[in-house]
Amino acid sequence: MNQIFNWQKILFINRIFFDDTFITVVEVIFFSMYLKLSFPNFSRIMGLCLLFSLLVQIPTGYLSDKFNRKLMLIIGNGAEIICLLVLLFLPYLIKGSLFLPVLFIEILRTGMLALSSGNFEVLIFDMFKQELKPERDFMEKSASYFSIGAIIAAVSGFFSTVLFSYLVILPLILDILIKIIKLLLTFFIPSEERTSHKRIEDKNNKNREKVNRLNYKLLFLLLSLAILFCISRATFSLYQPVMTSLDIPLYYYGVLIMIVNLAIFVFLRILKNRVSLFRLSKLLIISLGVLVFQGVLISERFISGNFFHFFIIAIVFSSMQTIRLFSEGLSSYFINTAIRDRKDKTTIFSLYSTIAQLLLSASFFLMGIVQKGTENYLMTYLYMSAIFALIIIVLGVYGKGKRYV
Template sequence: MKSYTEIHKIKIFMYVQAVVGYQLFFGSIMTLFYLKYSKVSFSEYLTIESILAVSIALFEIPSGWIADRFGRKNMFLLAIVGGIICNTILIYQSSYIVLIINNIILGFFTAMSSGTDESLYYDYFSLKNQIKEFKQTYSKTQSISFIATMIATFSIGFLFDYSMISPLIIDNAIMFSMLLMGLFALPNERCISNLKTNINSKLKELCSFSLIKNAMPFFIITALIFSSLRTAYSLYQPIILDIGIDLKYIGIVLAVFNIISSVVSYLAPSIFKNLKNEKIILFLFVFSIGVGFIGVGIFQNYLVLIFLVVQQMVRGLLPLLAMKRNYYIPSNCENRTTMLSIGNLLNTLSIAIMLFLQSICIRYLAAFNTMEVTGILTVILMLIAILYFIVKKDKGDIICYQED
């Protein structure tokens, strides 16, 4: 009965976390906040954001190691406290230097939370032989998260118009509530550790080259998908405006995109189950990204909305694919967070590289064609990574520790 109660509490926390998200309201108007409230120039804002990305990348691996050593629950809750502090600093300080320092600190706390919660959830469900339940719950939380983002997108304009700091205040209140709930809902590390029996000594060599090599190809594949979608999103606004949609309707268009992503995310377990073959799933991602990105560059009119919808469908499927990263990490792994941090580091580095390449393309090409180039590059790199992954897995050089 205790086992069910613990899992039930974790599931409730996962659902609540999906509803409130991280920077649910502030994330939608971050650029406007820095430009209008903090009064930095656009170039200064881009510098601040690039520093944040570099900070996250630098702290990604050490934060995972710290979480594995001092407790994932403790570090996850500490990251929430850090987020509240950094948000509060934004309200009271607008000095450019302070904002840079604040984002360096925020990068540490963001890295601290990266993968920590997923690792904690996965291990507990795995030790209770409830991986199927975890996959279903995880997929539902992604759908809920998309819906919550959609609702926030609709309301953020009114909130920001009422008070520019109101999104930060609301997010702080939400994070404080999550902090209190997490103290009671999340299992203690020793609760998980006590359940581990007969751990093979090889698991203690998790960070050895061979085990990192085992997970790295799949990590690279998911990083390429994630970075392409993340950087493409920065081109959505100019593209939507260029096809003639009025600025005031952009929020509605983005909200519709979130609805589509949420529906696909909810259906993702069934889609993956019907496709069954992992190779088919991976090549489906390649095909969808190729169509979704290259189509935008070809048509450059209202039809591009169809191809942006394809991208959002990929976005809806990605979380479940990314969750499968855990399959290539040994079961009952004591350093799972560190390994996932390596995957998240690849995500961050891929985004940084992709943004740099886009910044060059946008000087010579329209936003449509910049997205097209992004898609072509992503498809080429994905094909190379997937073919390498398939060959190595078929030869037995890559081990999958968990099957669907």
């Protein structure tokens, strides 16, 4: 069985199927039409879940490091699937307001996601290391598979709205099936053999204690990758409002989602033979260049016609997918290589998730302030890009001064 599903095949399936690929596109409408929840109630549920996630990320990471990562991964993924199945049948089980039941299910699901968070990345990287191959092979495979996933996400995102129009629960059902496939593949990942390394660990106990202490260079790496993740996710939420504010027809948005996802695949084909050369310093420099390039959107003021507006927006937004590639396609490799000698690997991944979520929350809060001041989504997007660019500059200067990059 291990020969049928080696690390490469397991990683391939995990990377090409993004989490919640289908439901994400229609999530707000799903909560409104199927669960009969207003947008304010949806926002309250998401906000409370985010707060709960911040509280449990690091404790659940510690549990995985302390006991068994594979077991925690199976429990977390399995319980999440059960939560989604209950959510699927909830309107038939309970009459009346579903706010409290949905809140309970989503909070429980958030806890299970936190329990499984980071475990797969640690386990699959350890599985890869057993073959004694160069670590750059893992990064190249991971990035390449991620680009294929972008193609699938582009197609699935486009068809999700079509499926939703036929039957509102179809996108969620497809996502549940994908999660079940990923869960089954988890059983083919070898369990950690902690006891076989007991003597080595005892012998190097003093060195291990020193390695397990958080150092500023590792924190800088986690912060840098979390900021890139924050930039990618925060700016993505402004794509549709920007297009709407420019009077571009809404159906263009579906086309844009396909283009920006396809852009990831194109970038990977271009960078395929250079991915292994990337360092954190190069990621920051390229990201800064991409953020500066967003200023091209100012030219839309001098151009008329929806098609030309859309053409410029598609190019500019597609360039932003480079940062998404860095933050989601390569972050696992950078973190894994930085913590290869640590015992608290899942805790470190949980710490990274906590930092990323805190920064993302702060970004949305700041975005609301900027939007209230400008009352223009395009200017909000440009101001946020400028703020992120300034943060990258400060981060790069500080990192270079401390020799972290």
